[in-house]
């Protein structure tokens with residue numbers, strides 16, 4: 001791989017910025033200063049340093065986005081802003097979202113270029129837990145907990161798998177946590193419809209053991225830590 005591409009892929013800067021850095025002598029390969037952008041390197045065996053810091057070539061990248069309401073979980077859209085537009089400049093890889101959130105749903109969305117992990121997390125047999133915080137019109141009562149636990153008929157071929165309902169506040173507008181292990185279309189909203197209630201606000205707060213970083217405001221993102229990536233792979 002060309003050295004300038006490698007450095008750009010690592011997020012050091014654009015290809016033209018990288019060329020400037022090379023000219024200035026900020027890059028070494030195996031301890032020797034290297035100024036040629038076309039220099040071929042082996043990411044697995046060559047040690048490339050930028051400003052004296054060795055770079056570990058990351059083939060795969062993993063991000064969490066605090067998805068705001070009003071954007072679509074798609075890579076392209078003619079009308080609405082896409083979740084990927086919030087990560088512009090974050091990576092030179094082709095990232096894609098792990099699963100979908102509705103346009104009006106907020107919260108944790110993972111994005112990666114690791115197709116195998118994405119596939120594994122979404123596979124129906126994997127039962128990856130996703131927890132949502134929701135505000136629901138009307139009083140949600142203890143009597144509904146076993147209904148969610150048993151599985152609900154939401155109009156699909158099969159009822160939903162058992163889901164854990166936790167009531168935080170039961171009032172005109174109730175607040176709940178719901179943990180599901182599937183990812184059906186509009187699943188949380190349709191589960192509440194099945195018990196005659198309407199979700200008025202929905203936010204995903206965790207997926208596969210990864211918690212939404214509450215330090216991230218809607219629209220902000222960060223890379224997953226190594227521990228978070230390992231726990232997803234576990």
Ligand code: URA
Pocket residue numbers: 100101102103105185186187188189190202
């Ligand atoms: N369930 C829904 O109804 N919507 C989402 O965005 C996610 C889960």
